[in-house]
Structures are given as structure tokens and as C-alpha cells.
Amino acid sequence: MAAKVTLRDIAREVGLSPTAVSLVLNDRPCKISAENRRRIKEVARRKRYIPNQIARSLVTQHSQTVGLVVPNIESRFFSSLARRLELGCRERGHALFITNSDDSSENDSGLVRQLVNRGADGLFVVASGESGTDERLAATLSQLPVPYVLVDRLIDGLSCDKVAFNNEAGGYLACRHLLDAGHRRIACLANLASNTGRERVAGYERALAEKGVEPDPALVLDSTYYIPAAYEAARALLDTDATAVLATSDNIALGLLKRLYERGLRVPRDYSVVSYDNSAVDVLFEPALTSIEQNVDELSAAALELLFRRIEEGARGELGEPEERILMPRLVLKASVRTLS
Template structure:
């Protein structure tokens, strides 16, 4: 393996001082002429010079690394969110490390400590379900972390940590309103695990939306945000006689639709289905699925902007900022319009 090209090598080849090369390559103010600057950059490119990030970190006190901890990287929403956050980080000159907690509080705790120990400049955290239920331990981890932490997606009602997420309760109400306006009265819901704040918010908002027009759900089935739980709920949905179902994420909606088809039901003629996330189409699934979109691009941009602001200021302020974004209804082909009685 060849020897790594150093700043000294570039300086010798360009016929200038090491200081001049350092100033130019680090884009710092200097009296180096524009002609010399271009010459240094050309030489560095020709010699395949790659900055020594360890040395740069010692000077700038920044690793230019950020970390994202997700509960389940196999979940299409988290995978899509990770990709968009990585894109935002790259545009800002940062690299992103993605780590999977397996929705385990213990694993999440270990990852926060390990990543902070590796010198990342900040941690994006989609909290594990257990952490959402026991925020005291999560707070201890966040406050012990030497770098900024931004909660993403699974917002917890706290004033000690920055967070960016979607208004899940509003999303549930939006789904209920749309189904009622479409003429449905026998309506069911498949929720996620209600220990997770997002699932409870979506379900509660949906039930509130139905209650506003004096409608009680014919069935409420608790799933786990995975495809199989939607599929397995299909029997209960058929038995309830529901004409429409709100699923608290797109994966369960896709599973439910497959289960209904195996039972001989047509969508949306027999049963209308609305999901939540707006992510399935990005992966080639659910192109016709009506859903509540989470504006994943906006969510990623706001989370990254907040993180970079915290890194830049590092002012020690205890005042946390929470950004709550509105959801949107994405109308496609899985909700039928019924005649009003």
C-alpha cells in the first residue's frame, strides 16, 4: 500500500510553504494570491491528497461525524428517514453513522455512550419504545452526552432535549375526518404499540376525530408497526364488518391489504384502507395507498438544521427547542367514496 500524501509533500511539489498549503486547503483567510491558491489546489488534486481527519479534529475540535440511532433499520420509514438525514449531513460536510438499537433501551444506552466516546459531533436519536415509557433514564443519558442530542420522529413531551417530529395526533384526526367525509361509518383502527408515543398519538387523534361526529370504532386492534401484524389483524377486521380501516403505519396497511385479499375481499370496494407515513411508494410498494404523509424531507431538513445550529453555538443553554410539523393527506386509490345514508 502506498504512502499517504501529506501537506509537506504538496508544499514541496508546489514550491510553497507548508503554512500556505495549510491555509489554502483549510479554506482559511490568507495573503496567498489567487494564482498560487489555484496552483496549490491543482497540485493537491493531482497528488490525490486526502486530509488527515484525525489531525483536523485536533485543530477544529470537530470530527465532522454525526450519528443516528434508529429503533429498527428494517422499517421502511426509518430507512428512508436515515437516507434523507444522511443526504442533509453530506451537504453540510458531515458523514453520518447509522446504528440500530433494535428498539431496546439497553442497546440504545450503550450506543449513545459508545458513539459519544468515538467523538461524534452530535447524535440524532429515534428513541426506543422503552425510553418513551421511561423518560427519566433517557434524560440521564442525554444530559451525560458530551455532544448535542436531537430527538427525531418519536417526540417526548420534555423540555430538556431538542426534538423534531410530526403532529401525530393531528395526523390521526386527519385520517378520521377523511374516512367520515368519504361516507364511512363502520370504521376500525390498527394501532402500533401504544407504549410508543407516536402510536398513542395517532390512535388517540383518530378516535377523537370519530368521537366528534358521534362515531365509535367497530374494532381497535393493536399491532407492532410490522407487516405481519397488519396481515394478522385482517380476520378481526373482517369479523367487525368494517368498511374502512386506519392503520397507524404503511407497513401494517400493506399487510392488512394482503390479508384481506387472501380472504377474498376487494380494496377499496369491500374495505377501504388508509395508512400513515407516506414512505411505502419510495420503495416500490403501495403506489396506490392512501396515507397520511410525514413529509420526510422536511423532517430530515429541520432535524439537521437544528443539530448544526447546536453544534455551531455550543452555548450551554438549557432551553430546548421542539419543532412540530403538520402531516398531510395523500389521496390515492385505497379509500372508496360511499353514498351517504
């Protein structure tokens, strides 16, 4: 294998110092003639010089890397988000380091510190749904020396850039659709330990109130965003008189459907179901589930625009005011809701 070409090799051939070569190849301001700049770049191209990113970061004070913390990379929603963020970072000349917190606030804080200590120029953070996340993670984020964007799950009272969908509106749209189909006994499977789950339940309850339906606490069933937990939570559904269910994530819907199908129950014959995320269940089950869509392209585009604007502002020493963007979800109609006569 040929030896790796170094700055010294290029400097020796063009008759200039390694410092001069480094400044030119890193596009740094310097008093070097246009002809010498041309010669340096030509020799670097001919010798197939590959920049040492670690050395370059010491010169530019940028690592060309960005970090992402997600709660559950196995979730189709979060894996889709990670993919689109990675593509967007790559288009901007940055590598994305993806980490998984396993929905643990302790892991959130540790991973954030680890990414910053490894030189990330900025961070995308999707907080865990664990109770107590706000205080632990907020304390860590408030001390960061690099820009970051909270994505999908927000922390109240933390002054920073934030991008998320309106969870209350999503819960409302889902429940309102079931109400318009004639259902009145509507169950809701939600992660009550998370802000997103509680907000979706709030939207569900607002839709019930508008129709004059008294919310029944026995129909609100607690589940984390994991399939086995939803499968267990759905056991209690079978003891109610519900005719319809709002499953507040696709993973929760998968756990629910597994429980129903094991009992010989079918959607929408026995239960009408509206899911949330519109990301996975159509591939695995029939009929296709009516769902609340959170457009991942829209979410990732907003997060990328905000973070890279902050990185550029930081390089100029001109940080703008934090911005919060709340996006609107939409109802995607399919075949999982039966209209009651």
C-alpha cells in the same frame, strides 16, 4: 502504490515546520505570511495531499461526522429519512453514521453512547417505540456532551431540540375522511406501546366524537410497526363488523392487506383503508392507498437546520434555547376509500 504524502513531506519542500503546514491546511489562526500560505497550499495540491481526518479532528476538535439512530431501517419512512439526512450532512461536509436499534430502548442508549464515543459532532435520534424508552433514553441523552435532535418520536419532559409531525392531527384527518365517506364502524390498527401510536389513536377518537360516534375498544387493535405483527393483529379485524380501517403506518397497512388478500377480501370493495406515511404501499398493491403523508423532506430539513446550528453555536460557546418544531401532516387522496350510500 505511491507512499501517502504527509505534512512532513510538504514542510520539507516549503522549508517550514509541520506545525505551520498543519495550521494553514486546517485554516487555523497563525502568523504565517500570505506568500507562505500560498506555497503550502500549492505544494499540497501538487502532491495530492489527502488530510488525515483523525489527526485533523485532534486539531479542530471536530470529527466532521454525525450519528443517526433509527428504530427500523427496513421501514420505507425511516430509510427515506436516513437518505435525506445523509445527503444534507454530506452537503455540509459531514459523514452520517446510520445505526439501527431494532425498536429496542436498550439498543437506543447503547448506540447513542457508541456514536458519541466514536467522536460524532452531533446526533439525530429516532427513539424506539418500546415501552420504557423515555426513562432509559432520556437518562442517556441528558448527559451527552454533544448536541442532538429528537426526530419524529419525542420524549416528554426532556429539554432538547425536537422535530416531529403532529400525530394526533394525522389520526384525526384519516378518521374524519372515513367518516365523511359515510363509515361509522371504523377500526384502527396502532402501536399502543408507542407515543406516536397512542397520539394517532387520540386523533381517531376525536374525529369519532365530533361525529357523535361512540368509540368501540374492540375496534382498536394493537400492533407493532412490523408487517408480521400487523398481519397477526388483522386476524381480529375479521371478527368485527368494521367497514373501514385506519392503519397507522405503511408497514401496518402491508400486514393488514396481506391478511385481507389471503381471505379473498379486497380494498375498497370489502374494506376501505387509510394508511399512514404515504411511502410504500402504492408500489406493491392496487388500488393506491389514501394515506396521511409526513413529508420527509420537510422533516429532514428542519432536523438538519437545528443540529448544524447547534454545532456552530457550540463551536462559538453560545448555545441557544432548545426548540420544538411540530409539523402538520396532510391527507393524500387516492383510491382505497369507498363512499357508502
